[in-house]
Structures are given as C-alpha cells and as structure tokens.
Amino acid sequence: MKIIVGVKRVVDHNVKVRVKADGSGVELANVRMSINPFDEIALEEAVRLREKGTASEVVAVSVGADAAQETLRTALAMGADRAILVMGGEALQSLEVAAVFKELVQIETPDLVIFGKQAIDSDRNQTGQMLAGLLGWGQATFASAVNIENDEAIVAREVDAGIQTIAVRLPAVITADLRLNEPRYISLPNIMKARKKTIEKKTLSELGLTRKSHLKVLKVEEPTVRKPGIRVNGVAELVEKLRHEKKLL
C-alpha cells in the first residue's frame, strides 16, 4: 500500500504573528517557519503504518515556494521514502492545492492520502475534504486512531459529542487530529540519511493546471483588543464585581 502525505510549511506555532501595518497580510520576513504540526502527525501515522508493514511506501508532498524543500527534508528525516515539491509561485488556495493532489493521485495511485486536519496559518480545515470530493473517495476527518483492515480504514474521529468510529473504503482521504499520535524526534543520523533521498520537483503546468483565483484577501487586521482588566484581591471582591458590576451571578 502506498501513502501520500501532504505537508505544508507554516509559521512556527510558537511565534506570535504580527499584522503588517499596510493591512496586506502578516509579517513573514525573518519569522521562524516549520512543518504544520497536524501534518507532522499525519506523516508520523503514515510512517508507523509502513513500520507495521501495512504500507510499503510513504511519499511526502508539499505545494508552494522553493523554501518548502526544508519542510520536505524534515518529512524525509522523519521517515518518508521520497518527496515531491510542486512549485506554485505564490500561496495557492486550498482548492488549487486539492487539485494538485488530485493530479498526483492519478500519477502515483496511492491507497491513502493523509493530511493534517488544518493548517495553523489559514485555519481553513478543508484541503483533505476537498480532495476527497474531487476524487469521489471516502473521507475520515479529525482522526484520532487509524487501523487498516482488509480494504477499509477503521478510523476513530473526534466529533463534537465524543469519539465516533467509522469505516471508510480504500482508497480514501484521512485528516489527522492532534491526538492521533506523538510525532517522533528527528535524530541526526536520520537528518543525514534524508539528504540522500530525492525530492522530485514538478510545476503546475507539468500537472496540466492553471491558476484560477477563487477569492481575494482584501485586508488583514489585528483583532479587537480587549480592554485591560483588573486584579482582584480575593474571592469576596471577585464575587462582588461579578454580581454587582456585571450582574452575572
């Protein structure tokens, strides 16, 4: 079984982003970037499936600028067998990313495509579902456990009320939630080994795709800041404030 994992290069999750003064976006120059945390989980799951003998090959794919090679090197060091970088110029929109994966699926014919459930920059939570929709494949989103049995993936999903388990016919798309696994630490020998693995480069036109803008970001601004609060000296004062100033209790 072959698995494709989508990985995205994003601002590191510990960075407090700053909005640019001209409202055109957030400041990305000289900001620490890393692999999207959910994609790291997706990749870990794929590598574990290969280690269990369920999968035979794991291909990491990133769509975006040249710098995404770094992200793919991380993925190779974690255990992906090879990588594909699809050069897309400026940031592609998720439908375009899904279209890229659709083309790659036709070429690579994987049995499973795994994504993170959302990218922590755009917070859209849609690429995996869109790809499943484009391909007409089954999908299992927000996965917290994955087991492959015969021609199905048995997936526990984090839903609003608790945990739901579904079975999806393969080939399918899975998106990883936080608690699916604990991604492994990357060792130095593995970083060295990753340098020898190949990153194949493709362009959108090689995949027969042209860009079409579906939406435009008109403005990016700071969220409204809350008025500074006060420190209270004890429970009595807190209860007094909540009861009489805010009429809450």
Next chain:
Amino acid sequence: MTILLLAAHDNRYLSVETSKALTAAQGIGGDIDILVAGEGVHQVVAAAAKLAGVRKVLVAEALYLQHQLAEPLACVIFSLADRYDVFMAAATAVGKDVMPRLAGQLGVMQISEVIAVLAPDTFQRPIYAGNAIETVQVFDAKKVITVRTTCFTAAGEGGNVWVEKITVPEDLGLSRFVSQVDSDEGQPELGSARVVVSGGRGLGSSENFKALLEPLAERLRAAIGASRAAVDAGYAPNDRQIGQTGKAVSPELYIAIGISGAIQHLAGMMDSRVIVAINKDSEAPIFQVADYGLVGDLFEIVPELTKAV
C-alpha cells in the same frame, strides 16, 4: 440570492447553532431554506419550521443519513446544487466535515468560520489562531460557507413554513458508521452554555479536575471546558477542549482555572463577554485578556468561590 442552510441536529433536537448560522445567512440576504438531513427527524423539522425568516424546510430522510457522514450528506446537498447560490452550515464537526467536500464537488473555495458578513460576497474570518482577521471577497458564483456561530446571536422563532420532502440520491457506500462514544451527557452544551468553567494543567490530576471544577460548574449551571494541556494529560475528554483546534465558545462568563493562556487557547474563548482568570503565576498571559484576575492557589480559591456563588 437563494441560500441553503444545513441544519445542525442529532436527529432529535435542532441545535441552537442552526439559528445562529441563520442570522449569518440573513446578513447575506435572499431566500433562505433549511435542509434537515437525517433519520427520524420530525421533531427537528418541526423546530426548524418555526424559525423566523425562513422560506421553507427541506427534509432528506434515509437510514444511511442517520449519522450524517460526509459522503452521503454532501451527495444530498450536491443534488440540490442547481437550486441555490449559497450553501451554509455552522462550523460544527459535521459542518466542517461535509461542506469542504461539497465545495470540492462544486469546484469552489469554501469560506471557513465566518465571523462577520460585510457584503453578500465579502466576509471576515480569523486566521493564525485568531491573531489576525482577514476580510475576503469570493468570486465563485456558488458559495460554500461555514459560520463561527459564537459570533452571531440566535435568530428568533415565529415562522411557520412549508416543509418539502426531497428525494435522496442512492447511498454511495463509501463509508459506514461503526460506533460512537459520547463523553458526558447531561452537562450543558459547551457551545450554548451561559457560563463556562475551564481547567488547565494547573489542576494537576483528573481527580482534582473533577473534584474542584464539577461543584463550581454545578453551582453556576456551567459547562466544563479544558485547555489542550489538560486534555493531553487525561484530565478531561478531548471534546471539552477549547481553542484553535478544539471548540470556540463565547459565553457570558468564562472562568479559566490553572490555564496559562497560550495563544491557541485564547483563540477559542477571546469573545467571551467576561473573562475571569485564576492562576498562581501573575505573569501568565491569561491575565492579559482577563477582566478579573485573581493571583493565588487555585486549590484554595476554587472551593472558596464555589461556596460564595
């Protein structure tokens, strides 16, 4: 514009998320129909038909729709694609699962977690865990939108509309439901609770989490939430997680207990009306957003607070 709004429900009750998403739909303007898809949903349909400002309620009933799995649900909505310009749902687990699939089928972008409607094609939504707000204009003729319901008030009742049963497409059989374990029935729903009492790593153990938070929540008729740290440590089930990757809440009162206030957590509760923070670390970032901050030992403060309210 004609708008189709997917009802959020559990086959028995219509969720308040639906009437909040309806308010967002009214902001776009046009005829709004509500789709109730499921099995044994007559009670849900009756509730949806009472919502004010709705043209009609469409009902798609089939056994395979019982668990609202993405593939059949997207298929049902897709079969109605010619009749509508806009497809909307609350950003619940079901909404977030099915709507992007539909967008893929339609070949359009989805606007996720809309917090404000500025024009029928222009919306605001949070990015970077709520640290920035983007205003986006969509060019697609058909629009797919999910709504962050904490940013909209619920639409009222008073309608009494026509109900139309629709013919459902054949089940694709791509996926099947196996089982579901709900974590804590009987507690107020996080999304609609007036008060939320939320615990973090500072509580130290699942025993403390229960022993300290449950009595306070009971006194305040509050729902219990948790930070990611508390969930990862096993103090609370993961459907209680509040934040960027969990749920967004905006209650009247949010009490953060032993929560430092990482940006990912703040993303899920910043819109609460009044925020109270109880933490022993006076430098904790949660104090920057708290209306009332109490620095001290939560093991003393919480029982005292429980007695006082």
